[in-house]
Amino acid sequence: MDRRDFMKMTGGTILAVSSGTYAFQFLVASGRSVSGDNIAAGTVRWGMVIDLNKCIEGCTACLDACRTENNVAFHGDNRWDVHWIRKVKAEQKIGTESKEKSILLLCNHCDKPPCAQVCPVQATYKRNDGIVIVDHHRCIGCRYCMIACPYNARYFNMKDSEHWQNEERPKRSHGVAEACTLCAHRLDTGRQPACVEACNNTGAGVLFVGNLNDSDSEVSQLIADRPTKRLREELGTEPKVHYIGL
Amino acid sequence: MNIKNIIQCRIGFFAALLAIIIIIYPLGYSLTDYAIANDRAEAQPFLERTAPEITDCVEDTIYMRYHHWELLGKIREEIVRYGKRGDVSLDTCKKCHTSRVKFCNKCHDAISMTPDCFGCHYYP
Numbered sequence: 001m002d003r004r005d006f007m008k009m010t011g012g013t014i015l016a017v018s019s020g021t022y023a024f025q026f027l028v029a030s031g032r033s034v035s036g037d038n039i040a041a042g043t044v045r046w047g048m049v050i051d052l053n054k055c056i057e058g059c060t061a062c063l064d065a066c067r068t069e070n071n072v073a074f075h076g077d078n079r080w081d082v083h084w085i086r087k088v089k090a091e092q093k094i095g096t097e098s099k100e101k102s103i104l105l106l107c108n109h110c111d112k113p114p115c116a117q118v119c120p121v122q123a124t125y126k127r128n129d130g131i132v133i134v135d136h137h138r139c140i141g142c143r144y145c146m147i148a149c150p151y152n153a154r155y156f157n158m159k160d161s162e163h164w165q166n167e168e169r170p171k172r173s174h175g176v177a178e179a180c181t182l183c184a185h186r187l188d189t190g191r192q193p194a195c196v197e198a199c200n201n202t203g204a205g206v207l208f209v210g211n212l213n214d215s216d217s218e219v220s221q222l223i224a225d226r227p228t229k230r231l232r233e234e235l236g237t238e239p240k241v242h243y244i245g246l
Numbered sequence: 247m248n249i250k251n252i253i254q255c256r257i258g259f260f261a262a263l264l265a266i267i268i269i270i271y272p273l274g275y276s277l278t279d280y281a282i283a284n285d286r287a288e289a290q291p292f293l294e295r296t297a298p299e300i301t302d303c304v305e306d307t308i309y310m311r312y313h314h315w316e317l318l319g320k321i322r323e324e325i326v327r328y329g330k331r332g333d334v335s336l337d338t339c340k341k342c343h344t345s346r347v348k349f350c351n352k353c354h355d356a357i358s359m360t361p362d363c364f365g366c367h368y369y370p
Contacts, residue, residue, distance in 0.1 A: 001257050009258050013265040021273070127329055135326050136366065160365070168337070170366040188331050 045130040046182055047212035047240040049222045050104055055206045057102070062207065063087070065198030069183065071171035073161035082155040082172075084180040085195055090246075103246065104206075107132060107153040107180035108231060108239030115145035115154060115179075124177075130212075130240060131182050141175040150232050151239075154179045182209065212240065280312075300342050304334050318363075336367055346370060 066084050067074060073082040085106040092099055113132045116124045123138035124145050134145075146154040154177055161171045169185070172178055183193035187209075191197075196207045210219035219242075222228070228242040253260065303310055305317060324330040343349040346369040354360065363369070 006257060006261050010261045010265050013262045014269065017266060017269045021269070125327070127327075129329070133326070137322060137326065164368060167368040170368070173362075173365040184329060185331070188329050 043129075043213065044211050045213045045240070046109070046187060046209060047130070047219055047242065048106075048109075048182070049208040049210075049219045049228065049242045049244065051206050051208075051222075051226075051244040052101070052103060053245040054204050055102075055104065056202070056204055059202065059204065060087075061198040061202045061204075062104070062195035065194040066180075067163070068165045069169065069194035070181075071161060071163050071166055071169055073157055073159070073172065074163055075159065080158045082157060082161075082178065084155075084178070101246070103243065105151065105153065105231075106241065107182070108151055108237070108241045109180075109182060111238035111240065112236065114148040114150065114237060118144040118148040120144065127184070129187075131184050131187075132179070133181050133184060134176070134178050136170075136172060136176045136178065139176040141177065143177055145177055149179075150235050150237060303342075304338065315361075336363070336369070340369065344370075 063083075063085055066072060070084060072084050073080065075081055085104060087102055088105045090101050090103045090105075092101070109130060109132045111126075111130065113124070113126055116122075116126055116132060119125070120142060121138050121140055123135045123140070124132065125135070126132050141156070143156055146156060156177050157172045157174055160174045164171055183191075183195075186193055192200075193207075193209055196209050199205065199207045208219050208222060210217035212220060212223075214220060215224075222244070223242055226244050228244055229246040230239045230242055231246075233239070305313075310317070318336070321332075321334055321336075324332065325335065346364065350361075350369070
């Protein structure tokens with residue numbers, strides 16, 4: 001046997017045995033395996049309708065409920081505060097006239113989310129039910145998504161949050177971007193998001209969340225019956241938050 | 247026939263044997279370690295159960311001891327990325343192992359390893 005055969009044989013044995021052990025790992029692995037989405041694409045598509053005509057000036061029920069439910073960072077300083085939902089003044093200019101309106105602004109859960117497209121680590125992604133979510137375990141804090149978002153709905157945790165009002169839900173540590181999740185943890189268990197619940201408790205009934213694919217749902221009915229607008233539709237991001245009276 | 251001749255005749259066999267020994271060595275080492283750890287009484291001081299009526303963990307003790315991070319990683323992936331909120335979550339652990347200081351931290355401190363979970367997830 002010459003040196004060439006010796007090398008071939010050693011290499012071949014190492015390859016055979018190591019690939020065997022590698023395959024063995026999968027055979028003896030635990031029964032729990034991660035499989036695909038529990039919701040088939042296209043059956044559920046969560047969307048929101050906001051009736052701005054009914055929104056009460058100065059009411060912050062939904063904003064407070066969101067903070068309490070999701071432990072959103074609040075330091076009392078605008079440089080570091082995180083807002084998943086907020087009230088902003090939107091200005092619309094038609095010719096020389098301009099009108100100003102106070103609107104609720106939150107993540108629009110776009111069908112074509114620019115934030116998910118730019119994310120270099122796929123931490124931001126769209127679930128099969130249309131909710132756009134940040135996987136904070138994977139986020140590296142590059143803030144591309146904040147630049148990409150045309151609605152300025154994304155925030156960055158400049159500091160560790162000291163807020164832990166709802167101990168069942170995680171808070172965020174320093175260095176991750178975040179936005180509204182449409183309370184995916186509540187929708188998954190068949191409850192309404194915290195903001196919707198709070199809004200209904202005040203009796204205003206401004207916010208509606210439901211399945212846009214189901215034509216009998218409340219949101220689909222509202223979109224069919226009332227004139228609705230979406231923010232920056234011309235960008236083609238297909239946002240799923242519809243405004244009445246914008 | 248001296249030893250040199252024997253090696254030269256059977257050199258292919260020796261090459262294969264050497265390769266197998268190199269590959270098997272770490273496997274055997276950890277298997278022995280695994281067997282010793284199971285027998286040692288002092289290797290099991292960590293479990294502090296506060297709910298004695300619950301006797302079963304979601305997986306068996308040996309699996310949890312050596313692979314609990316894999317299980318937690320899989321659950322995390324299911325919940326965060328696929329929206330599958332099953333029976334098992336980090337809250338399930340809290341039912342029996344109520345104190346992180348008395349349970350998780352015992353091993354983690356011993357090997358000076360700090361998991362990132364508890365910066366965001368509440369576990370007193």
